[in-house]
Amino acid sequence: MEKILVGLKRVVDYNVRVRVKSDGSGVETDGVKMSINPFDEIALEEALRMKERGEVNEVVVISIGSSESQQQLRTGLAMGADRAILVETNDALDPLGVARIFKALVDRENAELVLLGKQSIDGDNNQMGQMLAAIWDRPQATFASRIELNGNTARVTREVDAGLETNEIDLPAVITVDLRLNEPRYVKLPDIMKAKKKPLDIVPATDLGIDAGPIVREISYEPPARRERGIMVDDVAGLVAALKDKGLI
Amino acid sequence: MxxxxxxxxxxxxxxxxxxxxxxxxxxxxxxxxxxxxxxxxxxxxxxxxxxxxxxxxxxxxxxxxxxxxxxxxxxxxxxxxxxxxxxxxxxxxxxxxxxxxxxxxxxxxxxxxxxxxxxxxxxxxxxxxxxxxxxxxxxxxxxxxxxxxxxxxxxxxxxxxxxxxxxxTQVNVDLPTHTRFIDIQSGASDRPDLQTASRVVSGGRALGSSENFDIIYKLADKLGAGVGASRAAVDAGYVPNEMQVGQTGKIIAPDLYIAIGISGAIQHLTGIKDAGTIVAINKDEEAPIFEVADIGLAGDLFSIVPELTDAL
Missing domain, CATH: 3.40.50.620 (HUPs)
Incomplete structure (x- = not known):
């Protein structure tokens, strides 16, 4: 296979305790650590392993967003991607708009496989990969925990509620990855230096001439309802009594 | 309309x-x-x-x-x-x-x-x-x-x-053949389905091994409960992935949820916050799971859980 595209989204780091802004307009992002969406990192790791096994020649990482997303693309290049493309926009995009932009890049790059995280940990939408597959009119294999490439097809084991489902899909296709597919590598300092010399193209979103489509309006953010701390019991007898008290046993 | x-x-x-x-x-x-x-x-x-x-x-x-x-x-x-x-x-x-x-x-x-x-x-x-x-x-x-x-x-x-x-109803559209079902493997069990069970017992990394998970199954069977696990327990290979409860696993809302040896990472709490009553059993009194538990018991799960199973 010639080329895999991997999406890397810049998101609030998963270790940050997210807080809703007091005016309800969003969550606090000032001075907050930003990282590659963890699921996207797993997608990139898988693409790099495919390249190392000689199954693919080139791994291209793509981000869509503000110019700050270059940081995440540089990290992707340091992990081992060959080149990067930033589709630059400051507009809020919904998954359908992102999928449409991605489709334009798929066409331009003649991609045979797109690897994506199953969802981003900010919006938690879990939509973009499926939408890209739909408008590309190609197969999708979501929640992948194992991917095996066999020429023009791929066998993908998917983590579904009932267990592990295996599908066979024709390529080109979109595969979205789940947590247990692999453990992403750590980036070493020399790789960071090398990554600075790798190509990173910046394409203004307006150049692609895409109608980003309808937007779901965000009205307001609020903190979730909190559960109150309950009681502590001293021993099993106390626990059994408390459960009986609540009519649970 | x-x-x-x-x-x-x-x-x-x-x-x-x-x-x-x-x-x-x-x-x-x-x-x-x-x-x-x-x-x-x-x-x-x-x-x-x-x-x-x-x-x-x-x-x-x-x-x-x-x-x-x-x-x-x-x-x-x-x-x-x-x-x-x-x-x-x-x-x-x-x-x-x-x-x-x-x-x-x-x-x-x-x-x-x-x-x-x-x-x-x-x-x-x-x-x-x-x-x-x-x-x-x-x-x-x-x-x-x-x-x-x-x-x-x-x-x-x-x-x-x-x-x-x-x-x-007839739907006359051409369907693609580019995606084919091969098989599904599930750890079929006679226990109630995790997503719909009214009682769920979950184990975490503190169980230490898949053999030790036995005490979780025994307690669950006594209660007629479904069995779940934290992401840490799944990642450690103690139980299969379909048992994972949390943001990246199953989001559940049983009447009774018993978390055993689970510290209460935010991603786990997201999966259980609609549960009726949360019971937590954990060695570490400072574990975040106790902040959301309705009933907490700090202590050694390997002695508490068998004792609880016998007491029910």
Whole structure:
């Protein structure tokens, strides 16, 4: 296979305790650590392993967003991607708009496989990969925990509620990855230096001439309802009594 | 008036309880008429289960050989064809619905509302973002079809006792063959299904091995409970992935949840915050799980759990 595209989204780091802004307009992002969406990192790791096994020649990482997303693309290049493309926009995009932009890049790059995280940990939408597959009119294999490439097809084991489902899909296709597919590598300092010399193209979103489509309006953010701390019991007898008290046993 | 098409989830034999929860959500849309679509190779048994759900106006069956396994790539074009005349198309936010519904939405040229937890109006909803650390109110554009998944843990299943009419429906669209079902492997067990059990017992990394998980199973069997696990326990290989409870696993809302040897990472808490009563058993008195537990017991799980099993 010639080329895999991997999406890397810049998101609030998963270790940050997210807080809703007091005016309800969003969550606090000032001075907050930003990282590659963890699921996207797993997608990139898988693409790099495919390249190392000689199954693919080139791994291209793509981000869509503000110019700050270059940081995440540089990290992707340091992990081992060959080149990067930033589709630059400051507009809020919904998954359908992102999928449409991605489709334009798929066409331009003649991609045979797109690897994506199953969802981003900010919006938690879990939509973009499926939408890209739909408008590309190609197969999708979501929640992948194992991917095996066999020429023009791929066998993908998917983590579904009932267990592990295996599908066979024709390529080109979109595969979205789940947590247990692999453990992403750590980036070493020399790789960071090398990554600075790798190509990173910046394409203004307006150049692609895409109608980003309808937007779901965000009205307001609020903190979730909190559960109150309950009681502590001293021993099993106390626990059994408390459960009986609540009519649970 | 709103007309909602609910896509039934099933395994070819039985209707998944998620469907009755989606109907509950759909029926909360003011003035909604709710139809359920059953795609299957043989639909009659599943359709009669769907017809039993209160608030269902009609059940549509779409029988095709291609529907013997419910794949997003083959279902989506059929749903698009069937959605004509509907204002809303809803599915559950189970892996089935998460896989399928965005494909439907994109073919219809709209965004999807993911994980509806509250209906505020026909086009206005609340949904969780940032792993449940924030709740976002969203509004879909007025004149467009609303495609959505419903966070099943936020809804109780609509009651039975209805007998909605069932009509066979033809959907004449060409279906792709580029995606093929090979097999499914599940750790089949006789225990109650994790997602619908009224009681769930979960174990964490503190169990230390898959053999040690035995005490969790014994307690669960005594209670007639389903068995879950934290992500740490799944990642450590103690139990299979389908047992994972949390943001990246199953989001559940049992009446009683017993967390054993689980510290209470935010991603786990997101999966249980709608549980009726949370019981936590953990060695570390400072573990975050105790901040949300209704009943906490600090101590050695290897002595507490067998003692509790005997005491019940």
């Amino acid at each position: 709103s007309k909602v098409l609910v896509i039934a989830e099933h395994d070819g034999i039985e209707l998944n309880p998620s469907t009755a929860k989606v109907v509950s959500c759909a029926a909360g849309i003011p003035g909604a008429e709710v139809d359920v679509a059953v795609f299957a190779s043989s639909a009659s048994e599943i359709a009669s289960q769907a017809a039993d759900i209160q608030s269902v106006a009609r059940v549509l069956t779409i029988e095709r050989e291609e529907n013997s396994h419910l794949l997003a790539a083959t279902l989506a074009p059929q749903i698009v064809a069937l959605s004509d005349g509907y204002s809303h198309v809803f599915g559950p936010s189970t892996t089935f619905g998460k896989d399928l519904m965005p494909r439907v939405a994109a073919l219809l040229g709209v965004n999807q509302i993911s994980d509806i937890m509250t209906v505020l109006g026909s086009h206005s909803f609340k949904r969780p973002v940032y792993a449940g650390n924030a709740v976002l109110t969203v509004e879909a554009l007025p004149l467009q079809v609303v495609v959505a998944t419903v966070r099943t843990a936020s809804y109780t299943a609509a009651a039975g006792g209805n007998s909605a009419p069932i009509s066979e």
